[in-house]
Amino acid sequence: DAGVIQSPRHEVTEMGQEVTLRCKPISGHDYLFWYRQTMMRGLELLIYFNNNVPIDDSGMPEDRFSAKMPNASFSTLKIQPSEPRDSAVYFCASSLSRLETQYFGPGTRLLVL
């Protein structure tokens, strides 16, 4: 298995632009997680899905952030409009169950100018 795949790996955009991050979880994993990592706040859980259904989005910072999982093999995290404070590394992870090992993708490094 290729592991969790994220794209793009790097994204540089200007304030106000829409940003879409993509994730393909490991096949057969029922849970998908989106995290954000910054120096100031560390690794934060933004949202997670179970069987394509959003379960807990309490970590989503504000309405500018949205996430979807249209099928078991694809998820997106969208920021619209983007702001400089959104600059961070965004990770996607998947797991077989909520309590078990999470497998992380390589991350998307986002810079909003």
Add this chain to the structure above:
Amino acid sequence: SQQGEEDPQALSIQEGENATMNCSYKTSINNLQWYRQNSGRGLVHLILIRSNEREKHSGRLRVTLDTSKKSSSLLITASRAADTASYFCATANAGGTSYGKLTFGQGTILTVHP
């Protein structure tokens, strides 16, 4: 505040020495997990220890869990330069609305000098 708090924040040792990192947490947990992150990369799972376990081994890694003190430690024996990375503990909540949610600490930066 972070559920898992690692100590120390940074650790610098020589190759061949042992490295010990500690993690403290506040609420009841189902399990505690340790992850490694190399610079610029994603997190890699190292070991999971359940709340009813006290010690677990995996290769050169040894993890202990003391639920009465709400603390865990990760010991890396005979360290290598390739062990240089950030190490995070993550706690899986035992109940409530955050059941199963993984909360990560700020991490310990380990540097192993050849």
